[in-house]
Every structure is written in structure tokens, then in C-alpha cells.
Amino acid sequence: MTTFAESLKKEIARVARKELRDEIGALRKTSLLQRTEIAALKKQLKALQSQVNRLGKVRPEPARAALPAASAASVAHPRGKPGRKVVFTAERLKTQRARLGLTQEQMARLLGVSSLSIWKWESGGxxxxASRVPKILQLLALGKREALARVEPEAP
Structure with a gap:
């Protein structure tokens, strides 16, 4: 009787493996489809993020050159909206310096800091x-001619 019981156990195990094999195959197919779909969604997300970044760079900044550079309050509250501050960002400093046509060294001379400080500010390092931010914002609000005129007298 033991051989009958053993052969019954073996047959049950074989049938179970056979049925599981079919089910596992279906699960593998489903899993593969989901993985490929996830990969496609990741690619799509990456493309959309790069598109958003490009559009963010293309978006024109508000015309701050038209603002008078006389007072820090006019820079801190552009277009007369109280409660809305202009915030210092490394990217803005870099783009505005390039727009003004100034080198890091010239910008440093105008602000009374080292060119290394300008580099660190622009790189985000x-x-x-806080005491320097209003002066930086005032300088960034200048026009190109006015900024270059301020640099010229200080040139050796």
C-alpha cells in the first residue's frame, strides 16, 4: 500500500506543477507587459519634464529694467504688489549677469565681493x-548700459 500512496502523492504533485506552470506563465506575461508599460511611462515622464524645463527657461522674465533702481523697496515689491518679494536664485543671478554682459569679476567688483563668491552663488554652492540680497537685486534690475557705466570708472 505504501507504493500506491507514494505514486498517488507523486501524481498529485505532477498535476499541481503542470497547472501552476500555466498560471505562472500567464503571470510572467502580465508582469512583462506591466514592466514595458512602466518603462514607456517613465520615458514619457522624462520627456515631459524636460519639456517643462525648456518652457520654464523660455518664459520671459518680467521687465525689471524699467523699474527705477533707486530704492530697495521697488525691487522687493515689483509692479507695486506689497507682500510679494523678489527672491534671490542662483539661476536668476547667472542669467541676469549674462544679460548685463558682465563677467563674474566685474559683478564681484560692483557688489564688493570676491569673484569666487559670485561663482559659488551662481553654482548654488x-x-x-541676507544683508547683500537687496544690493544684488538692485544691481540685477539695472539696464545693460547703466551696469557697464558703473563698471567703467572702477576699471584699473
Missing amino acids: AAPR
Whole structure:
């Protein structure tokens, strides 16, 4: 009787493996389809993120050159909206410096800091002290001619 019981157990195990094989195959197919779909969605997300970044760079900044550079309050609240501050960002400093046609060294001379500080601010490695931010924002609000005129007298 033991051989009958053993052969019955073996047959049950064989049938179970056979049925599981079919089910596992279906699960593998489903899993593969889901993985490929996830990969496609990741590619689509990456493309959309790069498109958003490009559009963010293309978006024109508000015309701050038209603002008078006389007071820090006019820079802190553009277009007369109280409660809305202009915030210092590394990217803005870099683009505005390029727009003004100034080198990092010239910008540093105008602000009374080292060119290394300008480089660190632009690369995001450091942030300027809070006491320097209004002066930086005033300088960034200048027009190209006015900024170059301020640099010329200080040139050796």
C-alpha cells in the first residue's frame, strides 16, 4: 500500500506543477507587459519634464529694467504688489549677469565681493548673506548700459 500512496502523492504533485506552470506563465506575461508599460511611462515622464524645463527657461522674465533702481523697496515689491518679494536664485543671478554682459569679476567688483563668491552663488554652492540680497537685486534690475557705466570708472 505504501507504493500506491507514494505514486498517488507523486501524481498529485505532477498535476499541481503542470497547472501552476500555466498560471505562472500567464503571470510572467502580465508582469512583462506591466514592466514595458512602466518603462514607456517613465520615458514619457522624462520627456515631459524636460519639456517643462525648456518652457520654464523660455518664459520671459518680467521687465525689471524699467523699474527705477533707486530704492530697495521697488525691487522687493515689483509692479507695486506689497507682500510679494523678489527672491534671490542662483539661476536668476547667472542669467541676469549674462544679460548685463558682465563677467563674474566685474559683478564681484560692483557688489564688493570676491569673484569666487559670485561663482559659488551662481553654482548654488552658497547663498549670499541676507544683508547683500537687496544690493544684488538692485544691481540685477539695472539696464545693460547703466551696469557697464558703473563698471567703467572702477576699471584699473
